[in-house]
Amino acid sequence: RKPIIRIIGSLNIDFVTLTPRVPGPGETLEAKSMTVHAGGKGSNQAVACGKAAYTSPTEQDVQVEMLGAVGAGDPYYASLLKPTLTKSGVDTRYVEEVEGVQTGTATIIVDEGSNGENRILFVPGANHHVDDLDKIISTTTQDGVPDVIVMQGEIPKPTVLGLLSTFNSDRHKTCVVFNPAPMFDTIPLSALKDLAVLVVNETECLLLFKAVQELRDIETPSEENLTPHLDRLTSHLHDLASISIVVVTLGSRGLYYSVASKPTRQQARGLIPAAKVAKVVDTTGAGDTFVGYLSTALARHVSKQGSLEGFDVQEASLRANEAAAKCVQRSGAMESIPFGYEI
Ligand code: RIB
Numbered sequence: 001r002k003p004i005i006r007i008i009g010s011l012n013i014d015f016v017t018l019t020p021r022v023p024g025p026g027e028t029l030e031a032k033s034m035t036v037h038a039g040g041k042g043s044n045q046a047v048a049c050g051k052a053a054y055t056s057p058t059e060q061d062v063q064v065e066m067l068g069a070v071g072a073g074d075p076y077y078a079s080l081l082k083p084t085l086t087k088s089g090v091d092t093r094y095v096e097e098v099e100g101v102q103t104g105t106a107t108i109i110v111d112e113g114s115n116g117e118n119r120i121l122f123v124p125g126a127n128h129h130v131d132d133l134d135k136i137i138s139t140t141t142q143d144g145v146p147d148v149i150v151m152q153g154e155i156p157k158p159t160v161l162g163l164l165s166t167f168n169s170d171r172h173k174t175c176v177v178f179n180p181a182p183m184f185d186t187i188p189l190s191a192l193k194d195l196a197v198l199v200v201n202e203t204e205c206l207l208l209f210k211a212v213q214e215l216r217d218i219e220t221p222s223e224e225n226l227t228p229h230l231d232r233l234t235s236h237l238h239d240l241a242s243i244s245i246v247v248v249t250l251g252s253r254g255l256y257y258s259v260a261s262k263p264t265r266q267q268a269r270g271l272i273p274a275a276k277v278a279k280v281v282d283t284t285g286a287g288d289t290f291v292g293y294l295s296t297a298l299a300r301h302v303s304k305q306g307s308l309e310g311f312d313v314q315e316a317s318l319r320a321n322e323a324a325a326k327c328v329q330r331s332g333a334m335e336s337i338p339f340g341y342e343i
Pocket residue numbers: 012013014038039040041044105106120122154284285287288333
């Protein structure tokens with residue numbers, strides 16, 4: 001069978017306003033445009049996985065499934081989100097349509113004056129109804145577990161922590177990719193134990209050291225540029241939480257990866273500079289593109305080798321990096337994610 005990835009996460013409608021600058025308090029400012037896009041970290045990552053799996057315009061070598069919730073009868077889901085997922089090769093059969101709630105939304109301000117940097121206000125809506133842990137576990141395990149499960153922080157915390165505890169254990173032969181965005185305020189160390197892949201940006205990395213009690217005493221830098229501290233910080237994540245692979249995305253500076261190989265505790269780590277970009281249009285979805293591409297590479301490896309051992313993080317990250325660079329040169333989230341055969 002084909003490798004299987006199950007994304008368990010959010011689906012949002014993005015209302016994106018382009019502005020020459022961000023207005024101050026009490027200020028009304030004329031902005032350039034407002035467009036509606038399909039978004040949500042969960043469904044963006046699903047689209048990135050689905051598109052990454054296209055080795056040619058007609059061949060997809062990984063099966064990608066989205067599990068989440070939207071508001072029943074939502075015209076944006078029917079006309080925008082669902083068709084975009086389908087076109088990207090994502091199976092939407094596990095997306096539940098919940099009565100009486102709104103689909104999640106994100107109000108996004110893209111600041112053209114500051115290199116397309118974005119600010120996002122996220123309203124969970126139906127995403128908060130992804131809360132029936134037993135049901136999610138049983139649908140996820142009914143025909144054998146997926147090779148890779150991908151999760152973010154836009155669905156309820158008990159669901160995410162429950163799934164991490166269930167699927168990180170050796171009982172299930174699946175690799176979990178966890179992108180805690182947004183970061184939860186507290187996370188028990190036990191939920192991270194034996195996690196296969198953690199992907200965070202610099203802000204999330206610092207917040208993680210505050211969210212986990214056992215990591216709180218570790219000295220963290222006060223500035224946002226973590227580059228000089230990454231070896232030390234990621235070593236703690238390998239040693240205390242036994243996380244196998246940690247990736248810290250560094251925006252326009254690229255990314256850092258660190259791999260703990262279990263038996264010897266030897267680490268392979270390094271920086272990968274960002275791919276060259278002519279003009280940044282909209283950075284929305286760049287992180288999601290990276291996570292999706294990395295997850296697809298991981299699913300191919302795990303389904304062939306039976307485990308994470310031997311996965312070439314560097315090679316997969318380089319490719320994921322290139323895909324993210326393509327994403328920032330086009331507007332929107334999902335539509336701006338390239339297909340695997342374009343890389
Ligand atoms: O990561 C980008 C996404 O974050 C947007 O699509 C928006 O929906 C928010 O959830």
